[in-house]
Amino acid sequence: MWGTVIRPLLLVVLVSLCAWAQDLPRQMSEIVAANCLGCHGAAVRMSGLDLRTRESMLKGGKSGAALVPGDPMKSKIYRHAAGIDQPRMPPDKKLQDWQLTVVSRWIGTGAPLDKPVEAADTRKAMAAMEEKPISEEERQFWSFRPIGRPAPPAVVDVGWVRTPIDAFLRKTLEDHKLEPSPAAGKRVLARRAYLDVWGLPPTPAQVDAFVNDTRPDAWERLVDQLLASPRYGERWGSHWLDLVRYADSGGFEYDRDRPDAWRYRDWVIQAIASDMPYDLFARLQLAGDEIAPDDRNALIATGFLRHGLDHNVKSEMTRMDELDDLVVTTSNSFLGVTVGCARCHNHKFDPIPQKDYYRIQAVFFSTKNHDVPLVEEEAARRFKRENERIDDLEKPLKDAAEALKKPYRDRKMAEERARLPEYVREALRTPAEKRTEGQKLNVIQVEKTRNFSEADVVASMSDEDRARLGDIERQIKKLEGARPERLPSAMAIGEGGPKPDPSYFLYRGSPDSKGSLMRPGVLSVVARQEPEFPPPPPGARSSYRRKAFAEWLTSRGNPLFARVMVNRIWQHHFGEGIVRTPSNFGKTGERPSHPELLDWLADEFIRKDYSMKAMHKLMLMSAAYQMSSDDNAAGIAADPENRFLWRMPRQRLEGEIIRDSMLAVSGTLDEKAGGPGVFPFIDPSLFQGSSGRAWAGKPDSDPSTWRRSIYIHSKRSIPLPMLDVFDKPDGISSCPRRNRSTIAPQALILMNNSFVRFEAKQFAKRVEREAGADPGRQVELAFALAFQRAPDAAEKATAVKFLDGGGESLADFCQAIFNSNEFVYAP
Structure with missing residues (x-):
């Protein structure tokens, strides 16, 4: 009986399974068409991967084959779809469980696919990625609304109010x-x-x-x-330099020095000290070469666009990264929104379409680094001619030196390569243009990690060849010594001419997946009417896109410009901004604690012609x-966080200000302004072994290092330990607000650092010189210099008793002052 029942049931199941298996290719095609061909199809092939046919899946892309028939767990198409490997695909949505089952079963049955997968409307789907309408509700988010002029509110305690600011704060209290x-x-x-x-x-x-x-x-x-x-310009200039990721070197592995970067630093200090209107301050940094092409200071101002990292390898992708740095730093600094999050897709939280990102990128797309000699044109021509003359003389000598060394270097290389695995030797034998991505990586690794130096090559040469090489190198050295001194230059930005380079919408942010040609634009959510980008004037040397963008940026029609800056000023005076996320005025940032006050300040800033003072x-x-x-x-x-500002917040001083305060109270501070950066002492053990990096540090006793900390050479890979431990930014990206860490190394550096000890001794000498030998008077003067107050009776008695110990007790006492909270905090 059971057999009579079960056999038909099994037959039904088997028929169903067979039909389902036959239907797998159709289901797989539908899944691929709906979820994959937008990025891996006929029009776009990100990472070189085409998923339209079984053969193209087997061929794969830059990461290798996407399909291993019969084995889902070895097939990249399944592993990425299931989230086993990252990134999960597709990136903007997760496949449903039944879809993953289809993919797995289809691969497990051998991945049959008798015809190419067709996307019904790939172009239409891709075009849809370029469009994202912005609703009126999104435009009404607090930071995107036009700036108002709220009336200062009436308060009960009128006597406390000294400015309109106080009325807003007192009402909240x-x-x-x-x-x-x-x-x-x-x-x-x-x-x-x-x-x-x-x-x-x-x-x-x-x-x-x-x-x-x-x-x-x-x-x-x-x-x-x-x-x-x-001094005001030096203090507040440092806040701006944090924001624009200023450094005197290019970063990355080699971190080469930028000998002229300091001119931008000095321009910032002077602009702030002279109370340059903030709108002009912004416009010159974005487009000084287009606003005043013959003004050297305006060219120096465009250094704002030059302080990103120097990529060691030049490619289309690294160029996109350089442009991303410009878009991100500009939008963070002046707009306070995270436009960079829209590089690969529409912003996940804010109404910033991906198209806005690429329209703003189009503003900067034609920019080129341009070092401008700060001398008369004839002097620049003479400099160029003389260097070209020396280059011509040196070329045959360098060619001869290379010809001498080459056979010895080749022999060394052959000996080393003989010890390499066969797959690496195969990569080296393959012509560069035919190497796979993996072979390219193998070659790079071999070239980076070779186990011999040029000195080893020279040591292996015959005595005769080594003598000839020495003679050639002496001739080259003599010619190098005859070169003219380098001209003073400005790190500036220029363009190749009035016709802008074409830039495109990039699907998923990939240069391999270009969409529509992009026209320059601005942030749509705050620009109800698109600003004009007029053609450049006759004789222009650039597209003038940056000038038009800067004019929109600083216009009254952009409410973010003034709001963001008054919030930054407030933050540095009061410890926290009215908006505590100073470069994120979007939905993931914090809402303002006093929104009416923020709008009143922004409106007042505009009415005062953008005067920061x-x-x-x-x-x-x-x-x-x-x-x-x-x-x-x-x-x-x-209100434990003091968001309503019922007291003035205590603020820990930055490392630079702690260092400058030590110099000031010890009497050693050199107030000279401007010029190339100085090199205080750094223990060489902290950077030895780094790719040729060097630091020309002077001893703590060298007066040339007693400058304000803003004038210290800022090398990204070699931070000054005393500043680094107190949270100085690394200069890699924009820093709108420094960390406020409290860590043991801060106390240790104040106790053990050689500079701190040297300045403590100088402080002690000053106290002894000005107060005489009386311990009581010494304590009073030390307190007056360091804390701006007199010691109380208990403090004085304790300190005098300590000074009775003799020896270096006065220097120890002065160093203890440097270690105190009162010294490193503003009251």
């Missing part, structure tokens, strides 16, 4: 039943303001002058005095800035 901290004392205010505006502590005489000034406008006079000094003064004159930083129980309980 009253709404949350919080009281502001009392006003800080004048000595505290003096230390706070000098460190904030100059980045240096005030001298005892400067503090006393302010404390003893009884005029009602004494604070305003001090603020004006600080803002009028070149006007905004500084407005903030410093507020009652909020002049509050004490002391805690109180009610404030901590209700």
